[in-house]
Amino acid sequence: DAGITQSPRYKITETGRQVTLMCHQTWSHSYMFWYRQDLGHGLRLIYYSAAADITDKGEVSDGYVVSRSKTENFPLTLESATRSQTSVYFCASRPDRDQPQHFGDGTRLSIL
């Protein structure tokens, strides 16, 4: 039972580069989420999705793009990375509206 997998686990890149963080879940969960976690801010929602081809912006979506062409994949792209996007990124999924969500192991992203 692979669950939810994020890749890469660690990434270092430079400002201005495009970066894509991958999220794959094997549960066929409808709902998927991307968060970033920074000291002093807790978990902040970037984007979320209720189903394939349905995505919505969260509270910190500027500079990020998502797609969800298949239920199991929910990639997050930083179109032109900035230092302020250095963070730990977590993907999460849950089967329906009222069930708890489960998190991937996270991607630690550093932008130099």
Place this chain on the structure above:
Amino acid sequence: QKEVEQNSGPLSVPEGAIASLNCTYSDRVSQSFFWYRQYSGKSPELIMSIYSNGDKEDGRFTAQLNKASQYVSLLIRDSQPSDSATYLCAVLGGGSNYKLTFGKGTLLTVNP
């Protein structure tokens, strides 16, 4: 802006004591409540869900919900050093809203 408030801590308790973690939320129509544990450098891990007023027990953990007071708590009995972590309260809003709102977490330290 829907908010979830937690004491940031750190909360320090001796081994074997009861640790009490508190959370208040602003959205009166919230329906589902969750507690996550996050070890340093790891992803959040679900430990309790609670949906109705009252207490819910699972092993050493008890979640308590009071919707009238907009208050949810987590009690950890017989605290162990392995319980040392940050505890995140998460609240799911009512209606069509399916976003989880997280508190910033309470750091718990259990001293041997």
